[in-house]
Amino acid sequence: MALGAAALGACIPTASQSPDAAPPASLPCTGQSCFSKTTGVITTTEGTPIDCQGAEEGLEFFPADILNNDGGMAQYFYQYVDGTAGIWPSGYSPPAINQNVCTTDKGGNFVLHESGGLFTGWGGGIGIGLEHLAQDAHLCTGYNSSVVCPPEGGFTTTTPCYCPSPMATPKVNGVLPPYPNDQNAAAAISYAALDVSQWDGISFYARRGPNGQPLMRVLVGDKFTDDDISYLMYLGQPTGADRFCERKGECTCLFQDATCDWYPDSVTGAADDTGLPPPLNTGGFYCGAPLSHPGSASSAYQATNNCTAPSGVCANNYCGRTLCDQPYPAYAMNGPDAEWVGRACTPYTYRNGTQASLCYNAGSDPLPAESDEQCGDHFTFPVHLSTDWQFFTIPFNQMSQQGWAKQAPYFDLTSASVVRFTWDAGYVDYYLDNVRFYRVKKPATPDGGTH
Numbered sequence: 001m002a003l004g005a006a007a008l009g010a011c012i013p014t015a016s017q018s019p020d021a022a023p024p025a026s027l028p029c030t031g032q033s034c035f036s037k038t039t040g041v042i043t044t045t046e047g048t049p050i051d052c053q054g055a056e057e058g059l060e061f062f063p064a065d066i067l068n069n070d071g072g073m074a075q076y077f078y079q080y081v082d083g084t085a086g087i088w089p090s091g092y093s094p095p096a097i098n099q100n101v102c103t104t105d106k107g108g109n110f111v112l113h114e115s116g117g118l119f120t121g122w123g124g125g126i127g128i129g130l131e132h133l134a135q136d137a138h139l140c141t142g143y144n145s146s147v148v149c150p151p152e153g154g155f156t157t158t159t160p161c162y163c164p165s166p167m168a169t170p171k172v173n174g175v176l177p178p179y180p181n182d183q184n185a186a187a188a189i190s191y192a193a194l195d196v197s198q199w200d201g202i203s204f205y206a207r208r209g210p211n212g213q214p215l216m217r218v219l220v221g222d223k224f225t226d227d228d229i230s231y232l233m234y235l236g237q238p239t240g241a242d243r244f245c246e247r248k249g250e251c252t253c254l255f256q257d258a259t260c261d262w263y264p265d266s267v268t269g270a271a272d273d274t275g276l277p278p279p280l281n282t283g284g285f286y287c288g289a290p291l292s293h294p295g296s297a298s299s300a301y302q303a304t305n306n307c308t309a310p311s312g313v314c315a316n317n318y319c320g321r322t323l324c325d326q327p328y329p330a331y332a333m334n335g336p337d338a339e340w341v342g343r344a345c346t347p348y349t350y351r352n353g354t355q356a357s358l359c360y361n362a363g364s365d366p367l368p369a370e371s372d373e374q375c376g377d378h379f380t381f382p383v384h385l386s387t388d389w390q391f392f393t394i395p396f397n398q399m400s401q402q403g404w405a406k407q408a409p410y411f412d413l414t415s416a417s418v419v420r421f422t423w424d425a426g427y428v429d430y431y432l433d434n435v436r437f438y439r440v441k442k443p444a445t446p447d448g449g450t451h
Contacts, residue, residue: 045209047099047389048388050102050103050389051102052102052103053104058441061203061436064133068433069096069109070110072096072110073095074093074095074126076136077093077126078127080127081119087116087126088115094114097113099111111432114430116428118425119424121256122424122425127219127421130194130419134194139163140164162195164414166186188229189417192226192417193414193416195414196416197414198439201438203391203393203438204218207385207387208385211427212429213426215423217421219379219418221378221416221417221418222379222413222416227375227376231328231331235338238339247375248374249358249368250356251357252319255288255293258292260285260287260345261286263285263289265283265284268290269302269314269315270284270315275336276325284318285322285323286318286319286322287319288317291313292317294317295316295317301315320357350368373406374406377408379411381399
């Protein structure tokens with residue numbers, strides 16, 4: 001299976017909206033305009049630093065941080081929103097700000113500050129694909145097949161058992177599932193996921209600004225819930241194969257104050273969608289005018305991969321057939337998404353009555369996956385933030401699905417592939433730092449095991 005370099009780190013859900021619904025009035029604010037600013041930047045607040053050493057007493061952490069904001073950047077993180085408001089900063093690997101979290105910090109610490117709203121739909125989220133740790137951080141690029149790891153959920157202090165085997169066979173409660181493509185699944189999982197079954201949960205430091213909602217959810221996805229795994233399995237075997245869950249190829253105009261219309265390439269930001277029939281192939285379909293809204297994948301206004309617009313700037317707010325012809329955001333360097341490219345953007349009604357526009361050729365393609373087959377319902381736990389810094393530890397065994405997509409038979413910690421933080425309707429003003437997998441320290445035995 002050919003796997004291209006990742007440009008983003010996870011698939012992004014899009015807003016569900018009836019394709020014939022009239023757009024509401026213009027948004028009251030988007031991104032930076034949603035919060036008061038000082039000298040051109042969003043106003044930030046300071047939280048009281050805490051005793052981090054005391055908070056972390058008795059814990060040890062995964063070899064690589066999920067987020068540490070080193071160098072003033074939230075590396076590999078992205079954002080996605082419901083289309084009713086914006087988030088700032090936006091774009092892939094957004095900038096972090098200088099702020100102390102621990103009482104021992106001396107001014108050189110950085111945190112991710114995300115703010116926006118007023119969200120009136122389902123909200124939004126930020127996240128990272130763990131493929132970046134497995135591949136870009138080189139945790140699993142030199143996989144050693146001779147390493148013998150303890151059983152699932154086991155513990156060792158000497159062997160780095162965090163890389164899924166490329167030769168593993170997925171099992172459900174110890175029983176081989178009826179997948180004809182076990183090796184294909186193993187290849188996708190070993191590339192995009194980590195084995196965190198020896199770790200107890202996920203930890204992080206977080207707080208909110210005074211105007212932000214206190215609720216924040218932390219999510220961890222696995223092979224049963226992640227669109228990225230499904231995408232990679234499709235690349236390896238497009239037909240005649242079952243996948244753990246199915247992706248949703250939505251092409252609806254994301255932002256609800258805009259409509260999906262065709263723009264010629266003479267408009268700044270518009271590029272030729274060569275997959276469209278003439279004369280439409282001299283432009284493309286955009287959600288609002290090109291560059292007027294961010295894209296669905298990372299809330300960035302400009303596309304950065306293979307820009308071919310005559311203006312030299314490519315807008316990111318695709319919709320309709322042009323969105324179907326785009327790359328899958330998590331693996332943009334692989335070219336157009338093979339599952340959706342060339343498909344019409346077709347209005348579709350699910351069996352529960354929900355309507356959406358999907359990349360789907362009616363009459364020739366299989367019917368789109370219903371909600372109980374779709375990816376995306378990751379394992380989650382809600383936390384409530386204060387305006388001061390807090391250290392949170394969320395045990396994996398306390399996380400559960402919300403019930404809006406395919407239900408997993410269990411939480412497979414040997415295939416953790418995505419981490420996200422999400423919010424509901426309202427204003428958002430989050431500060432986040434030092435996101436890591438953790439476990440309680442255990443005394444080592446002479447042979448490297450534990451008591």
